[in-house]
Amino acid sequence: MAAPERVSAGAEVRLQGLTKLFGPVVAVSDVSITVPAGSFFTLLGPSGSGKTTTLMMVAGFVHPSRGSIAIDGIDVAALPPQKRDLGMVFQSYAVFPHLTVAENIAFPLEVRKVSAADIRRRVGEVLELVRLTGYERRLPRQLSGGEQQRVALARALVFHPRVLLMDEPLGALDKKLRGHMQGELKRIQRHLHVTVIYVTHDQEEALTMSDRVAVMRGGRTEQVGTPAELYESPVSPFVADFVGESNFLDGLVVSTNPDGSAVVRAEGGLELRGVSREPLQVGQRVVAAVRPEKIVPQEARDSELNRGKGVVDQVVYVGDATRYAVALGAAGTLTVKVQNRLASRPLAIGDLVELAWDAGDTRLFARAVP
Amino acid sequence: MKVDGIALVTAPATAADRRETRQYLLLLLPALLTLGAFFVYPLFGILLRSIYKNGYTLESYRQVVGTSVYLMVIALTFRTAAVVTLIALLLGYPLAYVLATVRPRLARVLVVIVVLPFLTSIIVRTYAWMVLLGRNGVVNHYLQALGLTDGPLRLLYNQAGVVVGMTYVLLPFMVLTLASAMRGIDPALLRAAHSLGASRWQAFRRIFLPLSTPGIAGGTLLVFILSLGFFITPALMGGPSDVMIAMLIEREVEFTLNWSFASTLAVILLLLTLVGFAVYYRLMRLERLFEGLG
């Protein structure tokens, strides 16, 4: 497959203290992020978290109230969107309905006064990249959602932008197609070395595609890190719950160790060992989070493991795994996720079961004083 | 008729259903009868009168087509309609653009300003322009006061006056049609154009303008068709030689008492109008209006 010429690698994008106020509403608050050149960076968060507003500020469609945006070291605050040389893919694709596929893709090149011959060549190249060769003359209304999405992508890439901005581009596609497109996007990004800033509320998507992720909430960045960091070492209950799934148990710190671990007494007398990023004090209120797949329904042979005893309340079969809701009495209910293998013994409602999980998989967070 | 997306049976099935259908059809009858008697029947009367003069004949039609005076009236009507349509488009497009793109609260206020004169009687609107454009009228008064002209300009009782008056009356049609079409243009498309490097002018010329063409087509067609049948404004604001079809019709009915000839002219005007509206219907796909009726 002929590869389009990469003229230069992607640019580094640096956001410093970026803030946006809409009247009294704080949409984005003091966001400072560095997106390394050529990386795939995702802004992840629920709706209203400010991720799209942040992206719009980078694009130039929203004026920051405070803060700066630098692309390869150059402050772009004074530049209107059309001068920032960024590619953008919108959630609604925004493919021009009155132009053919080829005309859509040629648009940014025509605006930049590229010669007709060059236009034809480059349009062909980028169509090949998104695997839409032969679609030149079609009109958008003749295309499926996924095909329109690829046209929008081709259009945003054809002029070799240093940064590609994507606003929940795969939201309208069905699951299978979305998975496929995620792979395609990753492939293209790696091939072109373009910097991508990607906005989504789908944490699975973020984990799959990103080099680094910023979890946003209420206009702020709650945590920035690699997918593994976010999943294994969340800094707050919010991140622990938003990225993947977590069980939460409230409790009080009984004793602490210098290595960062602590013993916690949860409701109903359940005693747990867990780890915390911040130093804890005895008597402090904490919440313990443990992911369902880290809990194993078996007797704890090792005294180092956390354990609990309970009754199976609910059994949900999800194909590759089975989820159990186990009621631990006063301590509450834990969700346990077990891969469906021949060796694993399925449990039924009413079964008495012992659960075990590692102290290292139990993360402790200080509880906010109500 | 749909309730919660479940389509209720369209064809009457039971006797009770049939009775209900009959009741609803009965409700329809008075309106249809009224229109039939006082609208459709008179129209047929006109049609008949146009082809009956001591026996069935197309003589009146031949007279219209054959006499240069009448052809000039038709030509003047078309020319005036074209000029009015063009000016209405040029004046109306910027206003429609503003209407379609500002915040909803402001847009509502602007719509009221556009609609208020629209709902005022045509005679009032025409009279207002007569006052403004007369020899001692407001416009001339200020033009002379500002020193832009020496003597009063002849702005009334000529083509200029007719065009101004008609444009004034028809502008809201153009503005509202254009604005409605413009509101359908996805703002994301323009943002996309900017993100691809297009300046505001380029984005307007290559994206917004082409996408507003259906609105332009609808608006111009509507204003043009309506212009053809105008009577009051050209009658009051035009000069003795500024005769449009509708004025000719009135003259033939009231003064010459040549009803059959008036009817011929009326039929010609009606045909032109109907053809125009057929095209308009297709253009704006007005079938959508009828879709909501179960």
Add this chain to the structure above:
Amino acid sequence: MIGAEGQRTGPGTIGVVAIAAAVLVFLIAPVAIIVIVSFSGADYLSFPPPRLSLRWYARFFGTPEWRQSIVVSVQVASLTMVFATVLGLAASLSLVRGRFRGKGAVYAVLLSPMIVPTIITAIGLYFFFVKLKATGSILAMAVGHTVLALPVVVIIITATLQGFDLRFELAALSLGASRVTALRRVTLPLIAPGVVSAALFAFLTSFDELLIPLFLAGVEVQTLTVRVWNSLRLEVDPTIAAVSSFLIAVTCAVLGASALLRRRTDV
């Protein structure tokens, strides 16, 4: 404005807004000027008037012919309002609720008076009523205006009905009410604002109409608009400015009442 986010306010934007503003002034100024000028204390219509006075209004309401025309206009418009609303309401109910084929054609017929140039409708009615020797009749004018007002009424009421949640009526039926009772006690009260709005616009359509009463007028029986027309043919009498302001006031009243109704019913 579309696509204006992040853009500086350039000369293009200012130009567009300037033209739009000018056109808005163009639209509202004549109406405003007429109203202002009608209060002119001078013998002629000058703007701005040198002094304010109600003399033209005094002339307007003081002249028996003008007063008679007000009566005629009100009578014709009132009759039109009743006829058009009753007929239009029935037809709209039938169109929206009934189940039969050919609704599109029926709707087209009901709207057709909007398409036909009014001059043609007017002379058609003239030929019709002259034969019946019924020119100069208030009833004849009302009938003619009803033809024009019917489409307006149908459009407004069908829209209201389509916005009406059928489930209210179904709930009433499920509670034991007969179809008629449900219509009377649930549907009609809820669509009343739309119906009143339609009635007001029917009134206005009739009140503002000139061509039909022009042809159907009698020597003594002239609507306000017709008398204005005849006066304009003779001389530019400043009283007409007062009459015009009166007509504008009626329009504003109808628009205002309609808006109030809509606000009362919008949740």
